[in-house]
Amino acid sequence: MINQAQRKLISKILVKPGMDANISKREPGNQLGIIDEQTATELLAEFIDELRALQERLWAQQSKGLLIVLQGIDTSGKDGVIRNIIGALHPAGVRIASFKAPAGAETQHDYLWRIHQQMPNRGEVVVFNRSHYESLLIERVRGFAPKEVWARRYKHIVNFERLLTDEGTHIVKFMLHISKAEQALRLQARLDDPTKLWKFNPGDLDDRKMWSKYIRAYEDAVTKTSTSNAPWHVVPSDHKWVRNVAVATVLLDTLNRIDPQYPPADFDVNAIHIV
Amino acid sequence: MINQAQRKLISKILVKPGMDANISKREPGNQLGIIDEQTATELLAEFIDELRALQERLWAQQSKGLLIVLQGIDTSGKDGVIRNIIGALHPAGVRIASFKAPAGAETQHDYLWRIHQQMPNRGEVVVFNRSHYESLLIERVRGFAPKEVWARRYKHIVNFERLLTDEGTHIVKFMLHISKAEQALRLQARLDDPTKLWKFNPGDLDDRKMWSKYIRAYEDAVTKTSTSNAPWHVVPSDHKWVRNVAVATVLLDTLNRIDPQYPPADFDVNAIHIV
Numbered sequence: 070m071i072n073q074a075q076r077k078l079i080s081k082i083l084v085k086p087g088m089d090a091n092i093s094k095r096e097p098g099n100q101l102g103i104i105d106e107q108t109a110t111e112l113l114a115e116f117i118d119e120l121r122a123l124q125e126r127l128w129a130q131q132s133k134g135l136l137i138v139l140q141g142i143d144t145s146g147k148d149g150v151i152r153n154i155i156g157a158l159h160p161a162g163v164r165i166a167s168f169k170a171p172a173g174a175e176t177q178h179d180y181l182w183r184i185h186q187q188m189p190n191r192g193e194v195v196v197f198n199r200s201h202y203e204s205l206l207i208e209r210v211r212g213f214a215p216k217e218v219w220a221r222r223y224k225h226i227v228n229f230e231r232l233l234t235d236e237g238t239h240i241v242k243f244m245l246h247i248s249k250a251e252q253a254l255r256l257q258a259r260l261d262d263p264t265k266l267w268k269f270n271p272g273d274l275d276d277r278k279m280w281s282k283y284i285r286a287y288e289d290a291v292t293k294t295s296t297s298n299a300p301w302h303v304v305p306s307d308h309k310w311v312r313n314v315a316v317a318t319v320l321l322d323t324l325n326r327i328d329p330q331y332p333p334a335d336f337d338v339n340a341i342h343i344v
Numbered sequence: 345m346i347n348q349a350q351r352k353l354i355s356k357i358l359v360k361p362g363m364d365a366n367i368s369k370r371e372p373g374n375q376l377g378i379i380d381e382q383t384a385t386e387l388l389a390e391f392i393d394e395l396r397a398l399q400e401r402l403w404a405q406q407s408k409g410l411l412i413v414l415q416g417i418d419t420s421g422k423d424g425v426i427r428n429i430i431g432a433l434h435p436a437g438v439r440i441a442s443f444k445a446p447a448g449a450e451t452q453h454d455y456l457w458r459i460h461q462q463m464p465n466r467g468e469v470v471v472f473n474r475s476h477y478e479s480l481l482i483e484r485v486r487g488f489a490p491k492e493v494w495a496r497r498y499k500h501i502v503n504f505e506r507l508l509t510d511e512g513t514h515i516v517k518f519m520l521h522i523s524k525a526e527q528a529l530r531l532q533a534r535l536d537d538p539t540k541l542w543k544f545n546p547g548d549l550d551d552r553k554m555w556s557k558y559i560r561a562y563e564d565a566v567t568k569t570s571t572s573n574a575p576w577h578v579v580p581s582d583h584k585w586v587r588n589v590a591v592a593t594v595l596l597d598t599l600n601r602i603d604p605q606y607p608p609a610d611f612d613v614n615a616i617h618i619v
Contacts, residue, residue, distance in 0.1 A: 134558065151436050159442050160431045161423060162474065198436065253618050262611055264606055267404040271611050274618065279360055289403040331539055336546050343528050 071322045077276055077319050078102065084301040091293035093284055099317060109310035116317040117157045123324035127192055129164035130329045134189030134238040137196045137320070140206070141245030142283060143273040144255035146306050147198050150245070153313050153322065155196050164189070164283055167198040171256055180204045180222070181229055201226060202242075205290040210282045218325035223293040224306040228301040240299035241323045243316055245306040249280050346597045353377065359576040365566035367578055369558055371454070372523040374580035376590060384585035388487050391592040392432045398599035402467055403437035405604045409464030409513040412471045412595070417558060419530035420550040421474050421581050425520070426544065427529055428588050430471050439464070442473040455479045455497070464513055476501060477517075480565040485557045500569040506575040515574035516598045518591055519566055520581040524555050583619030 071079075078101050084090045103109050127133065137155075151165060166187040173287040176182045181201055189195040204222055208214040226312040230240055246257075256277075275281065295301035302319055306312040346354075353376050358363045402408065412430075414422040426440060427509050427592055441462040450458045451553055456459055464470040483489040522530075531552075533542040551558065570576035577594055581587040 125539075129539075148436060152434055152525065156431075156435045158473075160426055160435060160438060161442065163435060164439065165436050167436065194455050196435075256618050260616055260618075264400075264404075266609050266613070267607050269609070269616075271616065276618070277618075332542050333539050334544070338541070340551070341535060342533075342543075343531050343552075 070325055071318070074092065074102070074323065075318050077321055078315060079302070080320070082304055082315055084291055085302060086300070087295050088292075088295075090288050090295070090301065092244070092260060092288050092291065095246060095303050095305065097246045097251065097305050098307040100308060100311050101305065101334055103314055104309055106308075106310045109314045112314050113153075113310075113317055116314070116321055117154065119321055120154070120317065120324065121158060123321070123329060124158045124162060124194060126160065126329035126331055127194070127327065129192070131192035131330050131332070132237070133327050133329065134191055135194045135323065135327065136189055136238055136240045136284040137194065138200045138202065138234070138240065138242040139196060139198055139245065140200060140202050140243065140287075141306065142247065142250050142252065143270075143276060143278075144259075145245035145247045146309060147245060148258075148314050149309055149313065150243070150316050151196060151198065154317050155194070158194060162193055163326040164193060164195045165198060166195055168200060168203060179193065181225065183231075188233065191237065200292075201229075202290055205294075206283065206286045207276075209286050210279050212277075223290070225247045226294050227296060230294070231294065234298040235300075239323060240298060241319060242295075242301045243319070245312060246300060246303050247306045249277070251307045252277065263300060345588055345600055346593070349377070350597065353590060354577070354597055357577045357579055357590055357594070359375065359566055359570040359578060361569075361571050361575070363570075364564050365570065365576065365578060367519070367521065367563050367566065370521060370578050370580065372521045372526065372580050373582040375487050375583060375586050376580065378589055380581075381585045384513065384589045387589050388428070388585075388592055391589070391596055394427065395429070395592065396433060398480060398596070398602075399433045399437060399469060401604035402469070402599065402602065403465070403617055404606050405469035406607070407512070408602050408604065409433055409466055410469045410598065410602065411464055411508070411513055411515045412469065413475045413477065413515065413517040414471060414520065415474055415475060415477050415518065415523065415562075416581065417527065417555075418551060419527050419534075420520035420522045421587050422520060424584055425587065425591050426473065427472055429592050431468070433469060435503060438469045438471070440471050440473060443475060443478060456500065460504075463508065466512065471542075476504075477565055481558065481561045482551075484561050485551075485554050498565070501536060501569050502571060502574075505571065506568070509573040514598060514602055516594060517570075517574060517576045519562060519576060519578045520587060521562070521578050522553070522581045526582045527552065539593070578614075 081101055092282060127135065139150060141147055153162060184201045205219055209219045235238055259265040291303065292302045304312050304315045356376055402410065414425060430438060461475040477510060480494055484494045509515055535538040543556055566576045566578065579587050579590045
């Protein structure tokens, strides 16, 4: 079980169902009560050991799946979460699904078709690096979909996620929230470092110009789709160490609630003799 | 580049194209010149740092893919390799594909159909936990396929792997080789530990009874399909630490040969101003 401090941290970042997300009032530099990076690093190491143990049981039980949705503007740290937290889990039970602009057969179907295909198997943890939520974000902001099309999608998605959890997939969602100033620093760092340059896409600057439109689109998406069965967390992510501890804490809570157990033997153990 | 000692280790476990694999003469307890577990642990930590750096470049370049085939009888350590070595790589660029007995739509197609679907994307590392080689192993040993069917598959597979490498997928194959006595210990350990019991499948004992038939089937499969573009390595795996160092060394060599590079910018870096 998670402790009181962890519960308090989660309450600061959880978007309670039915409440406004209030993203523009949330401080991306918030440290969530964590004193400094050193403390965060120690906490994270502890949490990761616990996450590993829980994930092994999830995988062994082959009953429930866990879907982790990661959203956030470029450089917000989706990749860092995957590397630092998800990377610590047993890779046999983990899959990363990255969603780019729909192409090929994907464009011949509704926007949830390709999403549905990537759902976790029983026992599996799947991380969405971007997700179906892009259909409420980039498609709205860039005008790829007209309002009457994107406006009805909030309901589709809530219903879709209800189906998934009813049938055994747990869902937890994170919006990694950075400030526009922090993004500038991170983009510049990519430009300045030849080993990071490949992550820089000039098109990201177009999104940057529409910053406030994105915040509004996130506000609607997060507010309208944070449900008890698929809650959103807005994670202050200007400090990578705060981001990591926050995400790990929520995952720890989620896995503790799933409470996976090693399955009992379906054979008589005492009757087995290895010769 | 790998050094002389690493080159020598690889030459001990590589099955040279055109030569007999000689599996039954290979000692599963061979330490491959590694003095002790402590030394192995230090070596592995070094190799893993190098592997990480190379994999990041592979992923950044999005040009070549890498397929790692893991074969071996139950408890031989396929899962341990995935956890200890593959688990250290960036999960966004890694995928694990596990192949169980064909089922559903898989049975409606040739035996390479489902295999082909799991091939690495450009830049990706994919690990096969069991593979198309089961069609030359369990299907032969258990008689699921008659001889005229499995006998022609060696050639299919060599040709299939040629296609893959011609088109940009690097392939490296490992048979994890343990002794029958070591398997008995590992199976018993699963029976004795409630957190390992879920890995025990009574059906594994049926395979154990056909040990020498499996060795013969492996001998043919490895001998006939170890090619310059998709070489087999028979890894002595009674010592997990020897196994880990051996696999990591081969992967290091493989990635060094691929020699992935960070891609140059396809835009004018100096023209970019972040505002």
